[in-house]
Amino acid sequence: MPSLRLTLAKNSNQQQRTVVLVSIPDLTNASCSIVTKEMTQFRQRIIQFAKTKLRLTRACRVFLADGTEVWGHDLDLWRRLENDGVILVSAGEDYIGTQKPQTNTNDIPVTILAHHVEIDPLATSQLKALCNLDGVVRVVGMPDLHPGNRFPIGAVVVSEGCAYPALVGSDVGCGMSLFTTSLGCNLSPEKTAQKIRDIEGPWLDGCTIDWLAEANVSPTAFDDQLGTVGAGNHFAEIQVVEHVEDEGMLRDLGIDVGKALLLVHSGSRALGPSILAKHASAPTVPLNYPSSELTAYLSDHNMAMRWASRNRDLIAQRLLSRLNTNPERKLLDMCHNWMEMVSTDTQTQFIHRKGAAPSDRGLCVIPGSRGSFSYLFLPNPTAQPHTANSLAHGAGRTTTRKKALASLPSKYGKTPQAMEGLRRTHLGSVVVCDEKDLLYEEAPECYKEVDSVVKDLVEANVGRVIATLRPVVTYKVRKM
Incomplete structure (x- = not known):
């Protein structure tokens, strides 16, 4: 039975997406009842994928990219499914229209240091999408790059004049x-x-x-x-x-x-998530430099790094x-989830490392x-x-x-x-x-x-x- 590679995206936030393989039977001469059965099963599989991979726990409606809702009786709809096509899943809300996917349109350098290691396409897509954040001037993917819930892991993001706590993540100081x-x-x-x-x-x-x-x-x-x-x-x-x-x-x-x-x-165990929740209510909204908000985050961030280091010391002793x-x-005592501020006479940059030393x-x-x-x-x-x-x-x-x-x-x-x-x-x-x-x-x-x-x-x-x-x-x- 052949399979189609489809991109599943949340209807409400189409930047949250994943790639899945779905088996597609040949329904060329199938009866209406068989078409209905297969389409119903296809729809159920898509909803299950959305629940597990996109964490859309209330997934219940499925749309093609043009807004056609997927039901269990339309053979023509079945024929319109294409390899690498986009399927939108909603938690009950109506189709909101296809959103333009994020691409790197700013000529920002993107480097992936992988030649002998295969990189998941979703991780590559997540990495390139980081170029669209305000202030970002360089993006680097390490050979261990792999997808995260929203941002990739094994990534380094350099920004000027602002910083993003969410790019460091919840385990500050790990x-x-x-x-x-x-x-x-x-x-x-x-x-x-x-x-x-x-x-x-x-x-x-x-x-x-x-x-x-x-x-x-x-x-x-x-x-x-x-x-x-x-x-x-x-x-x-x-x-x-x-x-x-x-x-x-x-x-x-x-x-x-x-x-x-x-x-x-x-x-930093549970301390890290508390810091992220405190300072990054909107993950893609930066903290500008200088600002009291960024100063407060850096203070908590640096404290969590020291806490994490002492945690490792105590683990070793115990x-x-x-x-x-x-x-x-x-x-050695190296950190791979942290933010580094680098200042010169002309600029202040922030190096965000998420799974990178x-x-x-x-x-x-x-x-x-x-x-x-x-x-x-x-x-x-x-x-x-x-x-x-x-x-x-x-x-x-x-x-x-x-x-x-x-x-x-x-x-x-x-x-x-x-x-x-x-x-x-x-x-x-x-x-x-x-x-x-x-x-x-x-x-x-x-x-x-x-x-x-x-x-x-x-x-x-x-x-x-x-x-x-x-x-x-x-x-x-x-x-x-």
Whole structure:
């Protein structure tokens, strides 16, 4: 049965769209009853797609781009469906007319650093649409670029004279910290995983007020989450050096290849969403520079970055304490959801990074999915205008969480044995995760190959690999 590739868009806001494949039977000689049945099923599938992919929970009406409403008895309407056609779905409101899709009409530079990595067309469309925001002067997509709910992830947007909190997103300050440890490199994954417990709930072994005060952060309403990894793609991972590319650089960094490292990926937890809700009621309306509104956002933004950094520090301490040790030294602390203000004598620019790390602040780490290597990466110290001084923050998704939950349970099964299999990787590492949905959502096949992402960065002259790191234990989340 052939399929049509269709673009689904909200009738009320046609910038919110997605691409779907829909099976189309041959109804050339079909009876009226069969046509009605097939069209009804087609309409139901479109409505279901709109509910799951566009989050249009009240989807109930379907229109062609010219305003013809889709019902179950019109064979001529069936014949008018075309590949790459647009279907509009409404929550009950009448057809409002086809809106002109956003395109880059401002000759703004758009760069996508991907040659070995396939980029989702929706992510490309979301990236180019950013050029239409007021003040935007450059847009860059990293090799890990993939679609977001409204704005793409793995993107960098440079604007002049104004800033957009929504381009940073809700997890302000999310990033990665890498720590040296006293643990030997011959750790048993199974035994190590068994010892890592009890870092999901509030931290009871110390005072959060004092912990935050060291980073000049006042108490917040969300400090019960301090020291917790969180769900989604966040993790803490014990790693060992697998392959050395630059022995001298590792020595200069003080990395002992005989000792394990700890990589922590987390952010500002519930604090970040509260900041976004406070300052970005209209996502595409900028905060002008200078203004009291922008000053207030930057104050909260910078505080959330410090909170997130201290959160990663505490995660490291809590996890390693279960192994009877402590973090020795923090090798790096990089943020990939943040806004940087850069001022010169003639202009003030804002670099918005959503899933992108800075390439002008020293050493970085580029992780893959669970069960894949991470790369210790040294950025090129030379300014990189074509990349907005940024680089990829990881592998990037190829499959949405909803698709993963729809397809992977039937592939792997739902039995305890199947869950245990998902906690083992082909590299011999163990995943500590008791949430079934998260095991499916974060399966390695839902991510791009990190090797190809790094290859694209190297070929773009962004930097070079110092070492490859192998996972031993990946801590995702445990039920309380």
